[in-house]
Amino acid sequence: MRLQLVTPNRQVLDTEIEEVYAPGTQGEFGVLPQHVNFLTSLDTGALRYRTDGKDHWVAVSGGVAEVLADGVTILADSAELAEEIDLDAAKASAASAEAGLKEAEAGTPEATDLAAEFAWAETRQAVAART
Numbered sequence: 001m002r003l004q005l006v007t008p009n010r011q012v013l014d015t016e017i018e019e020v021y022a023p024g025t026q027g028e029f030g031v032l033p034q035h036v037n038f039l040t041s042l043d044t045g046a047l048r049y050r051t052d053g054k055d056h057w058v059a060v061s062g063g064v065a066e067v068l069a070d071g072v073t074i075l076a077d078s079a080e081l082a083e084e085i086d087l088d089a090a091k092a093s094a095a096s097a098e099a100g101l102k103e104a105e106a107g108t109p110e111a112t113d114l115a116a117e118f119a120w121a122e123t124r125q126a127v128a129a130r131t
Helices: 087-103 109-128
Strands: 002-006 011-016 019-024 027-031 038-041 045-051 054-068 071-081
Touching (some): 019 071, 054 109, 071 109, 087 109
């Protein structure tokens, strides 16, 4: 089964896989070869895929996933392979967003943006820790 992962800036992955698990907006989902076709939206979280019996991790945020019997195509707003993540930068981003959230008024667009930034930074840290 083929996994293709693309962001607006680049093609992150194009590889043969055994299985993949991704963060859907309705919860995490898993896909094995010959899975039933579906289309779903993605949330911020860790994507895990397996090749040659080894798990690999990617931080993803937003977008859509198309599942077909022979592959999965993911069009993500953002994605970083675990080995590409700068852990110190992710920690700094989380701290900055958290500080901003303490100052922001709940329910405002600013608070929503800061919460999304914090979730992305936390995901990046969790994925980087898996390497």
